[in-house]
Amino acid sequence: MPKALLSHLLRYHRRYLLTSIALLLALIPDRQITHSGTQLEAIRERDFLSVFSRNTPTTYYEGRHGPTGFEYELLHRFANHLDVSLSMETRSDIQGVLDAVLHDRGDLGAAALPLDPSNPDLIYSQPIIRLQPLVVYSRDLPPVTEPEDLIDLDIASIRGSGTSMALRKLQDDYPELTWQEATDVEVADLLGFIEEGRFDAAVIHAHDFKYNRLFFPGVEDGFALGDPLSMSWAFPADRGLALQQEANRFLTMLKRNGTLDDLINRHFGHDDYLEYVGARRFIQHVRELLPDFSELFREAARETGFDWKLLAALGYQESHWDPDATSPTGVRGLMMLTNPTAEEMDVDNRLDPAQSILGGARYLRELEERLPEEIDEPDRLWMALAAYNVGMGHLYDAQEIAEMRDGDPNRWADVREALPLLQNQEWHSKVSHGYARGGEPVVYVRNIRRYYEILNYVDRSQKQFYQRDEQPPEEEDSHIFDTVPPIL
Template sequence: MSRFFNHLGAVPAHFVFLLGATLALTGCSRPSTVQEIQNEGVLHVITRVAPSMYFEGREGATGYDYELAKRFADEIGVELKVRVADDNTEILSVLERNFAHIGMAGVSLQPDFADNYEAIPTGIKAQSVVVYHRDMEHPESLEALAGQTLHLVADSDHEHLLKASAAAGDISWEVHPGLDAPGVLARVESGEFPYAVVSSNELELNHVFYPHVNEAFGLGEPRELVWLFPKKQDGTLAQAAGEFLQRLQDNGVLAQLSERFYGHLDRLNYVGARTFMHHLENRLPKYEKLFRDYAREFNMDWRLLAAIGYQESHWRPNAVSPTGVRGLMMLTRNTASYVGINNRLDAEESIQGGAKYFQMVHDKIPERIPEPDRTWFALASYNVGFGHLEDARRLTESAGKDPDRWMDVKEFLPLLAQKEYYTKTRYGFARGQEPVIYVQNIRRYYDVLARVITPAPPAKPEEPQIVGIEPEAGPADSRSTTPEEPATSALRASLPKELGLIPPTL
């Protein structure tokens, strides 16, 4: 049976069983009018776990469609309850029986939907695109794939397009009900599936994690993704949702959410390195002393703390994420409370809180894990949560690899985004690719800082250390009253030589 969630957490299992039994025995459906929904006080939505729609983030439930649904529930004055389906097949089945008010399946309006659903566009356009493993010959069209098999997820936009295309006459396709888009892309990446079809928005969100997957061509034109409403409703809810989403379109909220959830990951490529150099010279000097002081207090290398701060906010004390994480170290409200921070937008409090929290996270990593791996694990845990990290380590061990070695575990963290794996874990879905890139980026930032900044004297033997990266020498409670020398003096001379880059003119 599907798992049920609302924005506060999972509904108890016994309630899910009783509710499922009641629906099966009575065949009762949901209230159908806006007024009836408001009288009941609950908006029931069914969706599936996907980065494009719904997932549990650092601060609870999030996702483009979830954020819209939450705003809509607030608009009509009711509580939002989200039922998580296994796949689109279940979503459509539940809607046909009118057991949910809205279905969020990440699909566009299809010809056979008209009899059962009313569709409202959500502001995101997507196209079915053919992808292939980069070692295969680049196909220019469906005709070039004659004799090949395309692999698809179930009940997506893709199959009806293939059926409608005369050029697909010599092409076969295989539908995989047990896989989601990341699962299909992972198999293209490995070479198991030479060719596949995925939605362009799913490819955009996941492509960076599958470098051996190339995009070939699109099937048809981009189409707007929709929410689905059961035809058994009277239409007032669909009308209210359409008017609400149109207002968000007009006032720019849809564009803002699209940018937030479909933005590019920050990688230290050529452009990223130039940006980092600029911020190192213009932003870091404002906060360098704070990084030094609080890193010393918590016995860690200040350059590592600064690298975490850059990855989190680009050293911006007023940074705010879509889910409410904020400040230079991007602390959640719960984390700030846990470490005793009152004002997350105060740079000093944020850096102090980030250093203290990282020490706590680091202390949870088993001491048997040697450095620097213990710190890489701590960074991953700082980003995705200790529970999800432990899930990945269990998957690593189950596969016969070393759960205490970062190079092994980082191969399994991305599997937490694939249904066939996260359903077997304790803590469920996670965007497991992100902590891998998070750690990689911080290591790169640290490497640059270590090259351009003279290292501090080694710590005294009795002082504990984090990683093989030296903490600043001196007692933890000492605060230098003299200005620190800027950390950028060697930047222009060393960074281009080290990274092969030309620094910008500042």
């Protein structure tokens, strides 16, 4: 047998054996393992669970209504299951999370971690969700539909995410394959680099692309690369198995009662809720739905001083004028208010369209009044609308980033360019409120302005209207990628 083929077979069987052992350890019944309860007892004595994570949309970030993220919600439930509080700390990359768990004495790491049995200092929970590596590529290229199409392309990957593992496995069959990988980048960075022409393609996880595709229309999905990986939580191996096994029991319970599926669908089940629905459909709704609410918008406008058509545009963006609308995160009503916001705005029934419209108008006015006096109209209004979507804290962060980039924090044009940078670790690590899906408020405000323009034209009985398209800002590449060479 040729030496190269023998080496390849040994690598393949070793990897298969290690993965199988790790999965068996994660799923083996508790009574078959003798373990020490030291770590679990320490958590209960100190009354909090210490978790290291990353500031990303699939893990943990500050959303419109407080901390959120798929793994954060899981961890919050796990802490409640243990009857302790939750302490979250973040690191900028996956290796930093693993190092913190091992050396900073964290209880566990949760950062979209692929189950990797190669590190003997870590043990993993049972699989939580599948991580399917996906090839994405520039729409300027011919279709990329199979591995052969990757040869000679400039490809990027995030080190430690599991996607490089899929590429290395592919390299066994295509030794001429090469790519670049970096630690301190996020999925939004890679997609932006593809749109800018700095890379031809990237390998990311399918759910990450679903989260971000709306903001990168120049990137197309190609094909699933290899078998799905397993996302798991990582625990230090030298502190016993009690916490790992308790996590396994907890995850099994969530799978059986449907909670895990509900969380997966909430966070990854939809990717089109901010999509602009089109002028024809909007005008149809203006004719069919708006007459039921137009007087309520006028009444709210008289109290708050806004143009009633602006409030109507905001209501359409929030709920498509559906007074019974309810989001997976619990915001409800025509203006999609949270419970705390509703209480603050004296709304006791969020599904009452009159109360919802007036409450949303009052909330928008409050946000506008909280902005610095130096901001003039109409920039002031656009920023208040952005804060209605993403939260005032993230808007302040975007203003700070605009100033860092020598822009004017009081001009919407500069803040609009800064908001998407909250998706990038290079920038959100420099501000107070961390990661945000900063592209969303840009699309959100753009849509409302479009709806508002249409309503103004319709109100003046004009048949023609104009729509503006805005392009996302370019970013400078300050990251360093390492090239993975071909196998020669």
